[in-house]
Amino acid sequence: HVQLVESGGGSVQDGGSLRLSCAASGNYVYIGWFRQAPGKEREGVAAINTRGTSTFYADSVKGRFTVSQDNAKNTVYLQMNSLQPEDTAMYYCAADQRPYFVGPRLVPGGFRYWGQGTQVTVS
Secondary structure, three states, X not given: OOEEEEEOOEEEOOOOOEEEEEEEEOOOOEEXXXXXXXXXXXXXXXXXXXXXXOEEEOOOOOOOXXXXXXXXXXXXXXXXXXXXXXXXXXXXXXXXXXXXXXXXEEOHHHOOEEOOOEEXXXX
16 A cells, blocks of 8 residues: 655745655555646646656646655655646645556556645646
8 A cells, every 4th residue: 555645735926936745655666746727637747766767747847847756755756847827736646556658648547546635826
């Protein structure tokens, strides 16, 4: 069983930055970051494996978001720079043995374990 706890969300102005944290425990290989805005589907934005040798970024966040990990702390981070109002959403981290893609999209259905989410609001 895997337990995940996100933190670091908040409200920032357009162009600002936030760093989200995902504290994880249990047996997993991949951590994915997803977001869901009201009325929209859950979107995969980034992912990383525990060795840090494989990362994924959605086109919508490439060049602005960076996923990283601190294995000593069992924590994965999502550094979000140049935030835009369209980045406003509830952000979730998820974990499993492997990611699941449909074409270029990281699909939430491939992850069994989820955190409770942290809200990011950009205005």
